[in-house]
Each structure stands twice: as C-alpha cells, then as structure tokens.
Amino acid sequence: MxxxxxxxxxxxxxxxxxxxxxxxxxxxxxxxxxxxxxxxxxxxxxxxxxxxxxxxxxxxxxxxxxxxxxxxxxxxxxxxxxxxxxxxxxxxxxxxxxxxxxxxxxxxxxxxxxxxxxxPLDAVAVLHPAATAYTGLVHHARMRSGETLFVAGGNGAVGTCLIRIAKDLGVRVIAAARGSRNTEYCAELGADAVIDSTAADPVAALRGAAPRGVDVYCDTTGRDSLRSAVDALADRGRVLVMAGLANAQGDDSFDVGRLYTHDRSVVGFAISLATTAELAEAAAWINRRLPRDxxxxxxxxxxxxxxxxxxxxxxxxxxxxxxxxxxxxxxxxxxxx
Ligand SMILES: NC(=O)c1ccc[n+]([C@@H]2O[C@H](COP(=O)([O-])OP(=O)(O)OC[C@H]3O[C@@H](n4cnc5c(N)ncnc54)[C@H](OP(=O)(O)O)[C@@H]3O)[C@@H](O)[C@H]2O)c1
Missing domain, CATH: 3.90.180.10 (Medium-chain alcohol dehydrogenases, catalytic domain)
Structure with a gap:
C-alpha cells in the first residue's frame, strides 16, 4: 500500500x-x-x-x-x-x-x-476569496454595470476580489478600510472612492460618496450593523451578507418599513452551497484574470x-x-x- x-x-x-x-x-x-x-x-x-x-x-x-x-x-x-x-x-x-x-x-x-x-502559489491563495466574491456579487447580489457597490473591508482577501470583479463588471466602487495604507491599497485596486473607517463619521462619508444610496452593500468585516447597511441602500438596493457571527453587531432591530417600502432586500450566501455550474462560472472568471495580474x-x-x-x-x-x-x-x- x-x-x-x-x-x-x-x-x-x-x-x-x-x-x-x-x-x-x-x-x-x-x-x-x-x-x-x-x-x-x-x-x-x-x-x-x-x-x-x-x-x-x-x-x-x-x-x-x-x-x-x-x-x-x-x-x-x-x-x-x-x-x-x-x-x-x-x-x-x-x-x-x-x-x-x-x-x-x-x-x-x-x-x-x-x-x-x-x-501556483499565487493562484492557490486567491481561489476561495475570488470564487466567493464572484458568486456573491454575480449570482446572489445580481450586480449590474452602472450600479454602485459599497465594500467594507476592501483591503481584505474577499474585499480585494470584490473590488476587482466589480471593476470588471463596470460598477462604481466605494471601499472602506482601516487607515490610509489600506484605503490607498483599495484605490490602487480601482476603487472610485475610499473611506477610512477609523475616521470620525464613516456613515456620513458614505452618504457623501453616494447621496442616493448604494445598489449593493457588502460588509466583509462582519462588524457593520444590518440597520445601517439597509439605510445606506438606494431603492431596489441589496445588502449582501457573507460574514459575521451571531450578535457581533449588537442590537440590530430595524424598521422593516425601511426595507420593503424601498424595494430593498437582504441576501445571505455561503460559497459552500454554490452549484458546480456557479463554481465553474466563477472559475472561468478567475482563469481569465490569473494570467493578467x-x-x-x-x-x-x-x-x-x-x-x-x-x-x-x-x-x-x-x-x-x-x-x-x-x-x-x-x-x-x-x-x-
Ligand atoms: N459566506 C461565504 O461564503 C464566505 C466565504 C469566504 C469568506 N467568508 C468570510 O468573509 C470574511 C472575510 O474574509 P477574508 O478572507 O476577506 O478575511 P480577511 O482577508 O482577513 O479580511 C478581513 C477584513 O475585515 C477587517 N477587519 C477585521 N477585524 C476588524 C474589526 N475588528 N473591525 C473592522 N474591520 C475588521 C480587516 O481589516 P484590517 O486589515 O484592518 O484588519 C479586513 O479588511 C470572513 O469572516 C470569512 O469567514 C465568507
């Protein structure tokens, strides 16, 4: 044997x-x-x-x-x-x-x-976060060209991939990260606007960058409150939930009227439930991008x-x-x- x-x-x-x-x-x-x-x-x-x-x-x-x-x-x-x-x-x-x-x-x-x-070592590092970002943005949030995405934790592995995919899709990206080194990195990745989440009022900064709200809000840090995410959405906007532990955001009750009266929705997903067809589509995007950068x-x-x-x-x-x-x-x- x-x-x-x-x-x-x-x-x-x-x-x-x-x-x-x-x-x-x-x-x-x-x-x-x-x-x-x-x-x-x-x-x-x-x-x-x-x-x-x-x-x-x-x-x-x-x-x-x-x-x-x-x-x-x-x-x-x-x-x-x-x-x-x-x-x-x-x-x-x-x-x-x-x-x-x-x-x-x-x-x-x-x-x-x-x-x-x-x-191969570069590639293996990015397979999971890249497929996660692709399937979240494309299959679950149904992100479209011309829309606006907000990414919290834009410097993280999934956040980095979300910014790269969104720019490939023709999406305007607002990224938040902690400190100037990380916000500069997000800008290098192609983020159109960046917010230092250690700054005095990141919620006001997001409102300033997207006065009519964002179409998709994705918090990769698992720390943002669902209530503030819903409030940051435009009409028909989607909160894409992919991280966070129970009660990590504290008391998160919100007025459901702020959801349905604006055609807003909250979409959770886990890459582990992706179908082989969804994984293959994400793999095709990964294989197009790997040789490029x-x-x-x-x-x-x-x-x-x-x-x-x-x-x-x-x-x-x-x-x-x-x-x-x-x-x-x-x-x-x-x-x-
Ligand atoms: N649903 C799914 O299918 C799926 C798939 C993959 C990953 N995930 C989850 O997605 C999350 C992100 O994964 P990742 O690989 O991108 O992780 P990562 O590379 O470690 O990035 C984490 C991000 O969160 C920020 N962060 C960490 N602690 C924070 C805090 N206390 N306050 C504010 N920001 C904080 C980090 O900022 P700093 O750099 O400043 O620390 C970084 O921007 C994880 O929870 C992971 O389990 C879910």
Missing amino acids: VIIRAAYVDQRGPASSIRFGELPDPVAAPGEVLVRVAATAVNRVDTFVRSGAYHTPIPLPLVLGRDLVGEVADPGASGLAPGTRVWTNSLGYGGRQGASAELACVPADRLYRLPDGVD GLRLDTTVLPLAQARAAHEDVEAAARGESRRYRGRIVLRVGPGL
Missing part, C-alpha cells in the same frame, strides 16, 4: 487536534481525477469545518482544506493528460475529502486547468507540516489577536509545478 503525507483530524475538534502524518493513498472513484498536490491554502471556513462550527458531512479521518493546485496524476475518464496543471476550490466538505495531502481525489466537474505561466494577495508560504500553526493563526486573527503570519497562508505540499 502506498502511503501519503497529509494534514488531517481524526475527529472534529480544536486546532491542537490537527495531525501531520501518513494516510493510505486515496483511490479515485468514477468521475474523479487523482491529483498530485503542489499547494493548498488555509481559509477561515477550514477552521469551521475542522471544529464542527460549520455543519457539513465529512469523512473521518478528514484531510483538511478546500483549495489546491497540482498536476493530474491519474486522469480517470476526464480526458485530461497526466501532468496537466489543475486547481480546485471545493474539497473537504459536502462529503468530500480535503486538499492538504500529497494526493487528492477531485470530482472532474470541480477541477479546472491552471493557465500557463501562472504561479495573478490576482495577487499578500501571502505567507509554510510547509504542510505547519498546518496546525496555520489554523491557530487564522483563529487568532478572527479573535482580533496579533498574528504570527502575514496575509493568506499557503501550505506547500509537494514539489513546485
């Missing part, structure tokens, strides 16, 4: 339960492609699946992680040539094993080619053996504590592509 090295858990539990060790090599089922993994990324949602905070069917032991870049080891019936550079961003939930192993089985309809010339994010690369430290760091950041690593964490698994 061939043995692979993997980062996995035997049961749902804390980051301290993550093991780095050997597992039997995976066997591809019909419709799957066996991929030799070069790198994976660590997302906040991976910590939720690992801890059990996000309920989804998983095999045990569970190999962690949803994103990978790698090369085809055994194409099965996919028609891909062995050695083809590929990526996926939907493993490790919904009954599927994860990505943090030397070999992974990927359903052929969740596997996409990695464009020539693209750095790499969709680069600030990234730290660690060896796979550091998976536990990576999960601890992502959880520390979510608690507002200082981090050991900068930006998105990528785990190098095998040799480069």
Whole structure:
C-alpha cells in the first residue's frame, strides 16, 4: 500500500487536534481525477469545518482544506493528460475529502486547468476569496454595470476580489478600510472612492460618496450593523451578507418599513452551497484574470507540516489577536509545478 503525507483530524475538534502524518493513498472513484498536490491554502471556513462550527458531512479521518493546485496524476475518464496543471476550490466538505495531502481525489466537474505561466502559489491563495466574491456579487447580489457597490473591508482577501470583479463588471466602487495604507491599497485596486473607517463619521462619508444610496452593500468585516447597511441602500438596493457571527453587531432591530417600502432586500450566501455550474462560472472568471495580474494577495508560504500553526493563526486573527503570519497562508505540499 502506498502511503501519503497529509494534514488531517481524526475527529472534529480544536486546532491542537490537527495531525501531520501518513494516510493510505486515496483511490479515485468514477468521475474523479487523482491529483498530485503542489499547494493548498488555509481559509477561515477550514477552521469551521475542522471544529464542527460549520455543519457539513465529512469523512473521518478528514484531510483538511478546500483549495489546491497540482498536476493530474491519474486522469480517470476526464480526458485530461497526466501532468496537466489543475486547481480546485471545493474539497473537504459536502462529503468530500480535503486538499492538504500529497494526493487528492477531485470530482472532474470541480477541477479546472491552471493557465500557463501562472504561479501556483499565487493562484492557490486567491481561489476561495475570488470564487466567493464572484458568486456573491454575480449570482446572489445580481450586480449590474452602472450600479454602485459599497465594500467594507476592501483591503481584505474577499474585499480585494470584490473590488476587482466589480471593476470588471463596470460598477462604481466605494471601499472602506482601516487607515490610509489600506484605503490607498483599495484605490490602487480601482476603487472610485475610499473611506477610512477609523475616521470620525464613516456613515456620513458614505452618504457623501453616494447621496442616493448604494445598489449593493457588502460588509466583509462582519462588524457593520444590518440597520445601517439597509439605510445606506438606494431603492431596489441589496445588502449582501457573507460574514459575521451571531450578535457581533449588537442590537440590530430595524424598521422593516425601511426595507420593503424601498424595494430593498437582504441576501445571505455561503460559497459552500454554490452549484458546480456557479463554481465553474466563477472559475472561468478567475482563469481569465490569473494570467493578467495573478490576482495577487499578500501571502505567507509554510510547509504542510505547519498546518496546525496555520489554523491557530487564522483563529487568532478572527479573535482580533496579533498574528504570527502575514496575509493568506499557503501550505506547500509537494514539489513546485
Ligand atoms: N459566506 C461565504 O461564503 C464566505 C466565504 C469566504 C469568506 N467568508 C468570510 O468573509 C470574511 C472575510 O474574509 P477574508 O478572507 O476577506 O478575511 P480577511 O482577508 O482577513 O479580511 C478581513 C477584513 O475585515 C477587517 N477587519 C477585521 N477585524 C476588524 C474589526 N475588528 N473591525 C473592522 N474591520 C475588521 C480587516 O481589516 P484590517 O486589515 O484592518 O484588519 C479586513 O479588511 C470572513 O469572516 C470569512 O469567514 C465568507
């Protein structure tokens, strides 16, 4: 029996339960492609699946992680040539094993080619936030050319991708971030107006930048109150909800009349529920953009053996504590592509 090295858990539990060790090599089922993994990324949602905070069917032991870049080891019936550079961003939930192993089985309809010339470590860092931003903006908020988007947390991974997609769609973007370094970054990404959310009155600043209201309001920080988001909308505007924990915004009751009398709506979504058709459409956008500018994010690369430290760091950041690593964490698994 061939043995692979993997980062996995035997049961749902804390980051301290993550093991780095050997597992039997995976066997591809019909419709799957066996991929030799070069790198994976660590997302906040991976910590939720690992801890059990996000309920989804998983095999045990569970190999962690949803994103990978790698090369085809055994194409099965996919028609891909062995050695083809590929990526996926939907493993490790919904009954599927994860990505943090030397070999992974990927359903052929969740596997996409990695464009020539693209750095696999740059690519793997952006797969999850980019697909999240695309499906949120296009499939759920139904954002259209000529509309106005407000992004809170525009400098974050999802915020960065929202700004890039919105500009591709011909949308006017107002981005908020903490401090001048971050607002300048949002402007470099193409934001038409920026708001320093540490400034005295960011709500008044948004009203000044969009006097008739915004068409889509997306808070990636999970801290804005729903009431102020609804009040910032134009008629027919949509609040796109994708982040935040219960009661993080405090008492958030609002007058429902301010919603329905303006044709406004509140739309929540989770990328984990995206269909394969929606994921493929997001993948097509990602693959058009990757060769252009790499969709680069600030990234730290660690060896796979550091998976536990990576999960601890992502959880520390979510608690507002200082981090050991900068930006998105990528785990190098095998040799480069
Ligand atoms: N619904 C879905 O399908 C889905 C998919 C992916 C991600 N998410 C969620 O989306 C959120 C953002 O993800 P991400 O990858 O973009 O995270 P990220 O890269 O860490 O960005 C987080 C953003 O929030 C800001 N922020 C953090 N703490 C804050 C605070 N106390 N007050 C104000 N702003 C604060 C950060 O600002 P600083 O840089 O100044 O700290 C940054 O702009 C996460 O909650 C994630 O779980 C949801």
